[in-house]
Amino acid sequence: MTDQPLRRTSLYDAHVAAGGRVVPFAGWELPVQYTGISEEHQAVRTRAGLFDVSHMGEVRVEGPEALEAVQRLLTNDAARLAVGQGLYSPMCLPSGGIIDDVTVFRVAEHAYLLVVNAATRAKDVAWIREQAGTAIVRDLSDETALLALQGPRAGAILDGAGGGVATTLPFFHLADGVSVGGVRCTVSRTGYTGEDGFEIACAWDRAPAVWAALMEAGKAHGLVPAGLGARDTLRLEAGMMLYGNDIDETTTPLEAPLGWTVKLNKAAFIGREALMRQKAEGVTRRLVGLEAAERAIPRPHYGIAVDGQRVGVVTSGTFSPTLRRPIGMGYVPVALAAPGTAVQLDVRGRPAPATVVRLPFYRRPKT
Amino acid sequence: MYPNDRRYTREHEWARREDGRIRVGITKFAADRLSDVVFIELPKVGTELKVMDPFGVIESVKAASDLYAPVSGRVTEVNQQLIDSPELINQDPHGAAWMIVLEPTGDGGWEQLLDAAAYEDLVGKEH
Numbered sequence: 001m002t003d004q005p006l007r008r009t010s011l012y013d014a015h016v017a018a019g020g021r022v023v024p025f026a027g028w029e030l031p032v033q034y035t036g037i038s039e040e041h042q043a044v045r046t047r048a049g050l051f052d053v054s055h056m057g058e059v060r061v062e063g064p065e066a067l068e069a070v071q072r073l074l075t076n077d078a079a080r081l082a083v084g085q086g087l088y089s090p091m092c093l094p095s096g097g098i099i100d101d102v103t104v105f106r107v108a109e110h111a112y113l114l115v116v117n118a119a120t121r122a123k124d125v126a127w128i129r130e131q132a133g134t135a136i137v138r139d140l141s142d143e144t145a146l147l148a149l150q151g152p153r154a155g156a157i158l159d160g161a162g163g164g165v166a167t168t169l170p171f172f173h174l175a176d177g178v179s180v181g182g183v184r185c186t187v188s189r190t191g192y193t194g195e196d197g198f199e200i201a202c203a204w205d206r207a208p209a210v211w212a213a214l215m216e217a218g219k220a221h222g223l224v225p226a227g228l229g230a231r232d233t234l235r236l237e238a239g240m241m242l243y244g245n246d247i248d249e250t251t252t253p254l255e256a257p258l259g260w261t262v263k264l265n266k267a268a269f270i271g272r273e274a275l276m277r278q279k280a281e282g283v284t285r286r287l288v289g290l291e292a293a294e295r296a297i298p299r300p301h302y303g304i305a306v307d308g309q310r311v312g313v314v315t316s317g318t319f320s321p322t323l324r325r326p327i328g329m330g331y332v333p334v335a336l337a338a339p340g341t342a343v344q345l346d347v348r349g350r351p352a353p354a355t356v357v358r359l360p361f362y363r364r365p366k367t
Numbered sequence: 368m369y370p371n372d373r374r375y376t377r378e379h380e381w382a383r384r385e386d387g388r389i390r391v392g393i394t395k396f397a398a399d400r401l402s403d404v405v406f407i408e409l410p411k412v413g414t415e416l417k418v419m420d421p422f423g424v425i426e427s428v429k430a431a432s433d434l435y436a437p438v439s440g441r442v443t444e445v446n447q448q449l450i451d452s453p454e455l456i457n458q459d460p461h462g463a464a465w466m467i468v469l470e471p472t473g474d475g476g477w478e479q480l481l482d483a484a485a486y487e488d489l490v491g492k493e494h
Contacts, residue, residue, distance in 0.1 A: 021399070021400075032402075032429075033402055036402060036403050036457075037402045037403055037427075037428045037429060038402075038403040038428055039403075041428075229402055229428065229429050233428060295406050295426075297405070297426050297431065299430070299431055318428055318429075319405040319426065319427075319428050321403075321428060348424065348431075
């Protein structure tokens with residue numbers, strides 16, 4: 001990484017005032033927690049939590065050839081999106097390796113908004129520009145703040161702060177011009193926690209007003225501010241990928257459990273030939289869920305072994321606050337990827353039994 | 368904030384002399400940074416440790432962190448209550464959440480440890 005100074009979001013003062021413990025993350029100073037990771041995690045599962053995710057990037061691709069550009073860049077099929085609709089997709093290299101995983105929304109007839117990871121933003125923007133042909137690419141990240149309001153009470157809280165879209169906005173859809181705390185916002189029903197929730201974009205310096213209005217409306221619902229720590233444990237329980245840990249340029253969507261996002265029969269896209277070949281030949285490894293049988297928490301880079309032979313590597317892991325047991329994800333050879341397969345984790349030189357399990361670890365109860 | 372009755376390491380352990388033995392734990396600064404502790408591994412009584420040898424591991428929701436021996440010596444006591452109730456580390460890091468007691472080898476390196484004021488300077492800089 002570079003020695004560039006850390007950046008602060010427009011909510012930095014709000015985080016400090018709320019008792020947030022600020023740490024460096026992907027070039028930003030962001031709160032890892034306020035009162036405690038488990039407490040914030042449980043609040044999101046049972047009530048609601050509010051996250052500052054302004055570090056994430058927003059890239060607009062527009063013009064008559066915008067769809068063609070987006071289709072070339074993404075493995076998933078953006079042609080099926082109506083205006084106001086979005087989807088999740090990897091963005092791949094010709095090798096099939098993943099440059100980033102993004103959400104894309106069709107925000108107008110000929111305009112798409114890609115929400116990209118903070119750590120990969122510069123690389124993504126350069127890649128998107130290079131591949132966009134005549135479509136116009138605008139990096140809106142510096143002028144766009146993003147909040148994530150997540151949890152079963154998120155809808156009531158959003159509408160309490162203005163909103164008015166919670167009952168009508170479908171999953172993975174977006175509404176423009178939504179007033180939250182008197183601020184004009186773009187709201188999507190998306191998230192990274194496995195719960196119902198919304199991601200709320202507004203002008204960079206208006207985020208404190210939106211944050212304050214949501215916290216106020218959330219008082220009656222037990223809303224808490226939530227940090228990066230809970231964001232990670234929540235997404236891991238929900239079986240969602242963390243770019244840089246679970247997926248990167250050396251892994252493909254077919255090895256990760258993202259085959260559902262690869263539409264080989266849509267218009268040509270970058271990585272298609274490599275992924276078609278990999279599909280035809282069969283992948284040699286897969287990312288699987290892991291549950292440790294003892295008091296041994298999988299952590300990134302721990303070895304996965306069978307009969308003392310190293311066969312794979314852990315990419316993410318934690319102690320699941322909801323399940324109250326150690327969970328993780330990692331890559332293993334296909335022959336060992338079936339749920340129920342017994343493996344060992346190399347926990348600081350000591351083998352600890354673990355079992356391959358189906359993802360996700362947690363699915364929210366149907367309402 | 369940091370008691371004067373003990374000394375400290377740069378790795379955020381504390382060490383308190385008690386009748387020639389040395390009780391060891393981690394500081395409130397470290398406990399706060401670990402977030403919610405979910406379990407702890409401690410050595411067996413009788414284990415010989417040299418200064419800065421890892422003597423155990425704390426697992427929190429966030430990460431695994433090694434524990435380092437502040438002085439050289441032999442482990443004479445291990446806090447079983449802490450193994451059963453690791454959340455004590457978040458609740459009372461300077462008291463009930465002590466980890467081990469060491470019989471030091473000589474002075475064990477005691478003079479190299481930081482006093483409370485020097486430790487406060489250190490964590491003040493790490494903020």
